[in-house]
Amino acid sequence: MSRKPRAYRLDDPDVAETRPGEEPERLARVRVEIQPEEIVEAADGIAVPMGRKRRFPWGGILLSSLSALVALALGLAAESLVRGLFEAAPWLGWVGLAALVLAFVALGALVARELASLWREKKIEALRERANAALAARDEEAAKGVVAEVVALYAARPETARGRGRIEEVADEILAAEDRLAIAERALLADLDARAARVVAEAAKQVSLVTALSPRAAIDVGFVIFSAARVLRRVSAVYGARPGALGFFRLMRAALTHLTVTGGVAVGDGLLQQALGLGLAARVSARLGEGVLNGIMTARFGLAAIAVCRPLPFVALERPKIGDVAGELISRKVVDEAKD
Numbered sequence: 001m002s003r004k005p006r007a008y009r010l011d012d013p014d015v016a017e018t019r020p021g022e023e024p025e026r027l028a029r030v031r032v033e034i035q036p037e038e039i040v041e042a043a044d045g046i047a048v049p050m051g052r053k054r055r056f057p058w059g060g061i062l063l064s065s066l067s068a069l070v071a072l073a074l075g076l077a078a079e080s081l082v083r084g085l086f087e088a089a090p091w092l093g094w095v096g097l098a099a100l101v102l103a104f105v106a107l108g109a110l111v112a113r114e115l116a117s118l119w120r121e122k123k124i125e126a127l128r129e130r131a132n133a134a135l136a137a138r139d140e141e142a143a144k145g146v147v148a149e150v151v152a153l154y155a156a157r158p159e160t161a162r163g164r165g166r167i168e169e170v171a172d173e174i175l176a177a178e179d180r181l182a183i184a185e186r187a188l189l190a191d192l193d194a195r196a197a198r199v200v201a202e203a204a205k206q207v208s209l210v211t212a213l214s215p216r217a218a219i220d221v222g223f224v225i226f227s228a229a230r231v232l233r234r235v236s237a238v239y240g241a242r243p244g245a246l247g248f249f250r251l252m253r254a255a256l257t258h259l260t261v262t263g264g265v266a267v268g269d270g271l272l273q274q275a276l277g278l279g280l281a282a283r284v285s286a287r288l289g290e291g292v293l294n295g296i297m298t299a300r301f302g303l304a305a306i307a308v309c310r311p312l313p314f315v316a317l318e319r320p321k322i323g324d325v326a327g328e329l330i331s332r333k334v335v336d337e338a339k340d
Helices: 038-044 058-088 090-137 140-153 158-169 177-213 217-238 245-261 271-277 286-309 322-330 332-339
Strands: 015-018 030-033
Touching: 058 090, 090 140, 090 177, 090 245, 140 158, 140 177, 158 177, 177 217, 177 286, 177 322, 217 245, 217 286, 245 286, 286 322
Parallel strands: 015 030
Antiparallel strands: none
C-alpha cells in the first residue's frame, strides 16, 4: 500500500541534516543531504567551453554537401524560371531577373550578418579566455591589451563614456593585471551586469507566474523554452553580442554546457533549502510550487547566459547568485500574497 506524500520542515524532529560523506547524528525518518555552496561557486570561475569539435566533422561535411546540392537545384530552377519568363514576355523576364538579384542581395546581407554575429561572439569569448589567462599568469601587458579591446568593444555606447575616461586615466600607470581588469570591470561592466540581472529577474518572475496559472503542462514547457531563448537574446544584447540564428544556437549550447559544468539545476546559495525551511510545499498549492521552481530554473539559466556573454570574468564585482535574481520568488511575502 503506497503512502501519501508529506512535507517536512528542516527543523522537524523527523528530519536529519547531513553533509556529503557524513552519517547523520541521529536516526530520523527523513535524511536531507545539504550540498556545499563551494561546488557551484568553484565551477563558476572556470572558462566556459563553447563545444569545440574534437572528431572529424563528418556531420558538417554531410550538411555542407546537401546544402550545396540544394543551392545548385534552386539556382537551376531560378534560371529556368527567368528563361521561361523571357520567352513569355521580355518585361516579365526583366521583372523576374530583378527579383532574383534582390533575393541574392538579401541572402548576402543575411550571411554577412550571421558571420558578423559569430565574429562578435568569438571575440567576446576570446577576450574572456585571455583575461583568465592574464590573471593566471599575472601578465600586466596581456591584461592591458584585453582592457584596450574591451574599451573598443563598447566605444560606440554613450553610456560607457565615463567608464572609458576612467580607464584612459590609468592607461599609462603601472598596475597589476588583476587591478587593471578590476578597474575595467567596474568602469564598463557594472551597469551592464545590473541590466542583465534585471532581465533575468523579470524573466524568472514571468515564468513563475505563468506556469503557476497555466492549465496545461504543454503551455508550461513552451513558455519556459520561449523565456529561456528570450533571456539569452536579451542578455547577449546587453553585453554587445547581438547573435543571429547560428550565433544564438551557439550561445544556447554554451549556456547549457555551463549549466552542466556548474552543477546543472543545483542551487548554489541555499535558496532551495530556504524554500524547504519555510515549509513551501506545505503552505502553497502544487501548481504554485511548480511555478516557483520553474522560475528558479529560468534564473539559473539566466546566470549561465551572463557567464557566457560577459567579455570579462568576475574579478572585483560580486558574481550574481540565484538569490539576487530570484530571491523574492520564495520569500514569505510572495508566498502570502500568492495564498491571498
